[in-house]
Amino acid sequence: LDFCVILWSFRVFLWLVCVFLGSFCVCACCQLLIYIYIYIYSTYTFCVFWLFVCFLSHFDNFIPAVWVFSLSFCVFFGLCDVCVISRCVQGFAAELSEEVKTLGIPSEVIDMKDYDPDDQLADECTSRTVCVFIVATYTDGRPTENAQWFCKWLEEASTDFRYGKTYLKGLRYAVLGLGNSAYVGHYNTVGKNVDKWLWMLSGVRIMTRGEGDCNVVKSRNGSVQDDFLAWKAHFLRRLQALARGDSGSRSSKSSCMKTDGADHEGEEPTLTNHSSEEELMETSSDEEQSDERTSGSVVDVEDLGNLMDSVKKSKVPETHVSVIQKVSSILLLFRKRKLWILYPRVCLRNMYSRVKSLFAGYKLIGSHSGVKLCRWTKSMLRGRGGCYKHTFYGIESHRCMETTPSLACANKCVFCWRHHTNPVGTEWLWKMDPAEKILEEAMEKHQNMIRQFKGVPGVLPERYQEGLAIKHCALSLVGEPIMYPEINTFLRLLHSQRISSFLVTNAQFPQEIRNLVPVTQLYVSVDASTKDSLKKIDRPLFKDFWPRFLDSLRALGEKRQRTVYRLTLVKAWNVEEMQSYSELIALGQPDFIEVKGVTYCGESSASTLTMANVPWHQEVVAFVRQLADMLPQYEIACEHEHSNCLLIAHTKFKVDGEWRTWIDYERFQELVEAHEASGGTRSFSALDYMSQTPHWALFGAQEQGFDPADTRFQRRNKTKDVSGC
Known part of the structure; x- marks a missing residue:
């Protein structure tokens, strides 16, 4: 009885405590839901996991077609005279190139300082070339000296409407970033950015970005050299998978800038990878150590349309196709609406x-x-x-x-x-x-x-x-x-x-x-x-x-x-x-x-x-x-x-x-x-x-306003630029 009296006397206080705890729990649950939503939305984990785990377990022919084309190969690297990591970059690039040549694939190593992306990078989209970018992160998260211009151009192109979201559509690439995880705020910044910018321009990754860590304590394989060897083995398997459907006639040109893909026109399937406002998907290399039979295992939401075409052409039960269509439509709707109200926003007057x-x-x-x-x-x-x-x-x-x-x-x-x-x-x-x-x-x-x-x-x-x-x-x-x-x-x-x-x-x-x-x-x-x-x-x-x-x-x-x-x-x-x-x-x-x-x-x-x-x-x-x-x-x-x-x-x-x-x-x-x-x-x-x-x-002149003291330049295989200033 005394206990009940005490509770009654403190009833207001207890009520306030309950309200506070209840409100706290509701807020915590809402915040947790927001984080879950952002995680699923930004990485498309749900999409990849659900489609490839659930459905691959039911039938074997739900596998996107392997790209079929004659390959050539080039490795881009950037280095600095005083940077220890960048010396590894050059060695890794040369080693990878030699390994690729043993597969019978023409290969070339290119210093980024000697490469003009404004002139040449778009050409890689029409050639049958796989481009690998090995880049190191230097002081304060900046690129090394030789890679500075390439990275600056790539960053500007990825946000410049004059190039467009599909400027590098058809470019097949892989990125290996080298850095030191002891520098927490800048670890592998350059590699992440290069991967993101190429993706924003509709480049197609042939595999997830690799990372080499000079910090032996935290390196996944014990050293940056071992990280490279593990990544290289995985990359070579991926490269062989891409070339598996080749008819046997490989390009005779070794230069990645001059490979002619005209003879193979129409052989490659269309793979779209539109840029968006979301963060680039990041996954670890461990996620791709499985058998290479699932070509293109990383699928963005934007690629579901192409994936659906593959499903319809394969012998898949109609019930499975119906479920896939429903899931893909829900995910696409989820992406387009973005549900901005869930994101915390801060309005600044400045x-x-x-x-x-x-x-x-x-x-x-x-x-x-x-x-x-x-x-x-x-x-x-x-x-x-x-x-x-x-x-x-x-x-x-x-x-x-x-x-x-x-x-x-x-x-x-x-x-x-x-x-x-x-x-x-x-x-x-x-x-x-x-x-x-x-x-x-x-x-x-x-x-x-x-x-x-x-x-x-x-x-x-x-x-x-x-x-x-x-x-x-x-x-x-x-x-x-x-x-x-x-x-x-x-x-x-x-x-x-x-x-x-x-x-x-x-x-x-x-x-x-x-x-x-x-x-x-x-x-x-x-x-x-x-x-x-x-x-x-x-x-x-x-x-x-x-x-x-x-x-x-x-x-x-x-x-x-x-x-x-x-x-x-x-x-x-x-x-x-x-x-x-x-x-x-x-x-x-x-x-x-x-x-x-x-x-x-x-x-x-x-x-x-x-x-x-x-x-x-x-x-x-x-x-x-x-x-x-x-x-x-x-x-x-x-x-x-x-x-x-x-x-x-x-x-x-x-x-x-x-x-x-x-x-x-x-x-x-x-x-x-x-x-x-x-x-x-x-x-x-x-x-x-x-x-x-x-x-x-003057109007009517043959030059049409172009100064003859300069040299006329027009990008190949791109739409005409009619922009001014």
Whole structure:
């Protein structure tokens, strides 16, 4: 009785304890379920285990077909003169190559420093080549010296929409990473990354990534040499399994870069391996020590379609096929929906934190700025031609810095090449960094990116030296640079460094346009010619976007320096509004009109554009001809066929029958200095710093805008690149 009285007196306390314990148990169970979900989702363990354990136990013919093709083989390695591990890399590569040759398979060992992936790696996709990458992790998780450029290119390509998710589709590869597990935070980082990047580009693993550990205490086989021997034995078995269906005629070419697979066309089954946002699946080598009869035993969810085809073609009972179909459909649905609500999310107000993980390849500056190396900068460093600005206005693409002081934008354009991962807003909401800091860090980061090209195959030494001296700045990277409150200070700092300025705005800030100091060239993006189409294409945030748009064009017409309308053609969206475009041109009276076909930026949930919306170059030319015929004071001046872009120029730039669309940059700097020295009273116009356009840049020239001083280069077996900058 006394005990009951005591319990009753403490009933409130006991009730609270029960509630607390119950809540704790519920939370713990939920968290456990989340971890189980993430584990199953990220590794596809359930898919592989269920399909291959349950069904293989019931019938023997549920085995995907072995690849049948003539093999060649190459080993890529990276090393460093002062790195002990990297010396093992070279020895392992040579040893593996000799072992492969004993199997009658042509083999080659390649130093990554002497290999240009931009030129040659895509060729391995069409040849019957198995590529092995033996890479070591050096200080702070970085690649060794010889592998730095290869790894940097691979990382950028895996996140660059211009290459696409299927750029290395058909490449068969294996990765062996060497490292020391004593360095916990960086153990085998390079090997993991190389494997991940190749997979993101749709390369096909022929086996799980191997690891060699220099830490003898934790090494699986006792030493890095023994780890290699164990991996090598497993790899050779895998290689023999791939070649088992060979007809006996092997490729006579030993170079992995020149193996011709045309004679075997159609022999290999299509294996898709699309990249996704999930983490790369990691498994241990022990998981693949079983008999090699199950070719391609690691199956991603995306490959279930191909797996189902194999099942249907084999003699499998219909009941089993039905079950497999149900399981695969559930897994695919599970993957597509992603159930984001289960993932803990942290929302940060700082713009830098928000975009840090989203802008692959960007060098972020402070809290709201960024710089990135343009693809045309890389191209011109190799003497392969510059961007359309080189053709139209004479900039040196390898000396151009592409940056922005504001990653935020007031539009959400359907063709945005950042897929709307950047912040948006109608006013400045972020902690502002000083213009001096932004420019200093932008130049430093840009020059550091240029320095990474030192010694890269194909880079011209004289272009490399010139590239370190920045001469032009394209404020068109992403976002709306004119939103930055200190944009005029930033422009003055550029000019004080004798750097020309190319500023792009989306025509939503008319007052800021009027307040701008003189720039080398001022752009306004005119993506549509009517209110409805502008709303549909640009999706502006301002409710009064149309009055702002028209007022911005009027403000542009008040400027005395060079002004440009930038028209982006999107087939089936804005190519039928010819008369409306001519009216907008009459409103702003720009010096130049750039007309460019939209660039396809890949699939995105934020955009419905497809390749069908990308106009062919001849379609852009036809549009420009019609538009120029409606403009009495304008004519077609220049063409850059590679960028799918043409330039319409005001006839005032046609002096004595010769076009002068190029810019005298030194003269511009002199005029700006005089303008600043006079306190703004001494003005100048676009005609004061124009220069003659070379014949190869003119519309109708045989070169179609390609500088004959450079060497034309086109990737083989890839779709045509129509991207610009």
